[in-house]
Amino acid sequence: MSIYSLLDRHILIPIGDRIKGRDLHGAYAETLGTEWLSEDELLQLQNGKLQKLVRHCYENVPYYRRVFEERNLTPADIQTRADLVKLPVLTKQLIREHYDELISKDASGRKYLEGSTGGSTGTPMRYLDDVQTWNKLRGLAFRGWLWAGFHVGEKMFTLAGNSLVKKNAGAKKMLMKGMFDRFIMRNEKHDCTDITPEALDSYYHALMKRRPAAIRGYASSLYFLARHIEQNYLPVCSVKAVFTTGEKLHPAYRRKIQQVFRAPVFDAYGAADGGISAHECYMHEGLHIGEEHCIVEIVDGNGRLLPDGEVGHVVSTDLNNYVFPFLRYQVGDLAYIKKEPCSCGRKHRLLGEVIGREGRAIYNKQGRPYSSIVIDNMMFKDMDFHTLECQRLYEKMDRFQIRQDKEGDLSILIKPVDPDEPLATFDYVRENFQAHFPGSKVEILFVDEIPPLPSGKEDYCVSEYTPCE
Numbered sequence: 078m079s080i081y082s083l084l085d086r087h088i089l090i091p092i093g094d095r096i097k098g099r100d101l102h103g104a105y106a107e108t109l110g111t112e113w114l115s116e117d118e119l120l121q122l123q124n125g126k127l128q129k130l131v132r133h134c135y136e137n138v139p140y141y142r143r144v145f146e147e148r149n150l151t152p153a154d155i156q157t158r159a160d161l162v163k164l165p166v167l168t169k170q171l172i173r174e175h176y177d178e179l180i181s182k183d184a185s186g187r188k189y190l191e192g193s194t195g196g197s198t199g200t201p202m203r204y205l206d207d208v209q210t211w212n213k214l215r216g217l218a219f220r221g222w223l224w225a226g227f228h229v230g231e232k233m234f235t236l237a238g239n240s241l242v243k244k245n246a247g248a249k250k251m252l253m254k255g256m257f258d259r260f261i262m263r264n265e266k267h268d269c270t271d272i273t274p275e276a277l278d279s280y281y282h283a284l285m286k287r288r289p290a291a292i293r294g295y296a297s298s299l300y301f302l303a304r305h306i307e308q309n310y311l312p313v314c315s316v317k318a319v320f321t322t323g324e325k326l327h328p329a330y331r332r333k334i335q336q337v338f339r340a341p342v343f344d345a346y347g348a349a350d351g352g353i354s355a356h357e358c359y360m361h362e363g364l365h366i367g368e369e370h371c372i373v374e375i376v377d378g379n380g381r382l383l384p385d386g387e388v389g390h391v392v393s394t395d396l397n398n399y400v401f402p403f404l405r406y407q408v409g410d411l412a413y414i415k416k417e418p419c420s421c422g423r424k425h426r427l428l429g430e431v432i433g434r435e436g437r438a439i440y441n442k443q444g445r446p447y448s449s450i451v452i453d454n455m456m457f458k459d460m461d462f463h464t465l466e467c468q469r470l471y472e473k474m475d476r477f478q479i480r481q482d483k484e485g486d487l488s489i490l491i492k493p494v495d496p497d498e499p500l501a502t503f504d505y506v507r508e509n510f511q512a513h514f515p516g517s518k519v520e521i522l523f524v525d526e527i528p529p530l531p532s533g534k535e536d537y538c539v540s541e542y543t544p545c546e
């Protein structure tokens with residue numbers, strides 16, 4: 078560990094905490110202390126925190142008081158995470174409708190931040206983020222970075238959109254945030270919305286000047302940067318790790334990023350709304366859920382618990398937000414929990430693939446959902462990029478996007494690497510989709526560009542089709 082990291086952890090972070098009334102130092106130490114808890118100890122910790130939170134909700138939050146009374150429940154009925162199914166799922170729609178009722182009566186005596194979810198995930202939603210949730214999510218991130226050998230206080234370079242690179246706060250807030258990023262996080266952030274060759278070149282030069290210990294950002298942004306570096310035969314500085322977050326990490330993206338930066342990729346998943354966070358460890362078998370701070374359930378469309386291994390809606394209970402409590406909050410992503418524990422020995426359950434925003438999953442007319450992995454299989458025949466055939470196909474396709482209209486018909490937009498590539502090269506894509514989408518029209522279209530969303534995130538799948546349940 079560098080001297081700056083030691084100074085950061087034991088002096089700068091505590092000073093920042095004093096100024097801002099936060100407890101990053103304590104949260105970091107706490108997550109390190111619970112890293113190796115046994116399964117029973119983790120459950121005991123979770124259940125204790127859950128019981129306290131439920132009592133608080135019943136006594137102080139009008140929305141939950143009503144929900145409990147309508148179901149003839151009292152806090153004594155919710156003792157363990159298995160009891161949570163007695164409560165309904167909290168959707169973004171319900172939050173919009175009952176915003177005022179969800180604020181705790183004692184919120185004015187607590188410290189919180191105003192939060193909102195962006196337009197890339199549907200209609201924006203407002204909520205309040207308890208400063209304790211803010212602290213703990215960062216504590217978990219620091220621990221996740223440590224699994225990659227990166228200590229907070231070492232230099233970081235970030236390339237991401239508006240969820241990680243804030244631009245719109247007031248001058249004083251931006252100054253404080255700038256100081257925090259510069260001296261405590263030592264994180265140089267770049268907005269990735271622009272991915273033209275000129276912009277990629279400027280990110281590259283900034284990266285080389287920065288010479289960070291780790292790179293962080295949206296999977297697609299880092300993939301485009303890696304590809305730019307490779308195509309232009311540019312040298313790269315050595316880094317310990319690359320951290321991806323904010324969107325689905327396609328296996329092809331992981332492979333390219335690792336190959337170009339010559340460093341392992343560690344994926345992470347999280348959302349401040351719902352206080353959920355999961356990080357990949359050095360075994361790369363899945364993403365460890367930060368179970369000290371949130372309870373994650375995977376449920377079907379009716380809020381019923383699904384067994385491990387089955388894909389469903391991610392529902393999170395934030396154990397630290399007492400200002401605007403999230404009990405069984407439907408985050409808006411599809412994922413599954415792995416049946417097997419991680420071979421690193423940590424008992425925090427693993428999220429398998431996070432399939433991504435629900436809006437991006439596509440369904441055929443028979444109601445079968447298709448995850449991104451299956452879509453990748455259909456686009457590239459199989460996901461084994463070590464096969465020459467697969468690599469050749471991949472090198473012919475610059476980018477793609479699948480669009481499904483209200484009728485369930487599919488347009489697959491492909492930007493070919495070679496503008497003279499015959500359309501017939503991708504006949505197999507149409508055949509694959511046609512076989513899985515009986516009754517839907519499937520067409521392949523060549524396009525010059527697929528623009529990213531205003532958030533800077535890439536949407537490989539846009540669907541307006543509502544599946545029959």
Ligand SMILES: [Zn+2]
Pocket residue numbers: 358359360365419420421422423
């Ligand atoms: Zn592990």
